[in-house]
Amino acid sequence: MIKLWLMFPLLVSGCVTTSGSFMVTGTKADGSALPVAMAQGSSIYTMRNGICKAYPGATVKITDSATGKELASESPHQCR
Numbered sequence: 001m002i003k004l005w006l007m008f009p010l011l012v013s014g015c016v017t018t019s020g021s022f023m024v025t026g027t028k029a030d031g032s033a034l035p036v037a038m039a040q041g042s043s044i045y046t047m048r049n050g051i052c053k054a055y056p057g058a059t060v061k062i063t064d065s066a067t068g069k070e071l072a073s074e075s076p077h078q079c080r
Contacts, residue, residue, distance in 0.1 A: 018042045018074075021065040029057030038065070044074065052079035
């Protein structure tokens with residue numbers, strides 16, 4: 001039973017969801033800018049993955065629309 005309580009924080013930490021409105025911007029591998037897009041909540045991952053698929057080598061920046069701060073856990077993201 002004690003081991004279960006020790007693992008609880010690990011299990012819960014994987015359940016964090018992203019909420020809010022975000023601005024997704026990017027730079028192509030050649031340095032030219034990509035169009036700005038808006039995303040709600042966890043759709044930032046779909047947007048980021050789509051940009052990476054279309055523009056390998058791009059750098060994607062995700063910014064909170066309300067605060068103007070970059071989403072530190074996800075941005076900047078370097079596409080492979």
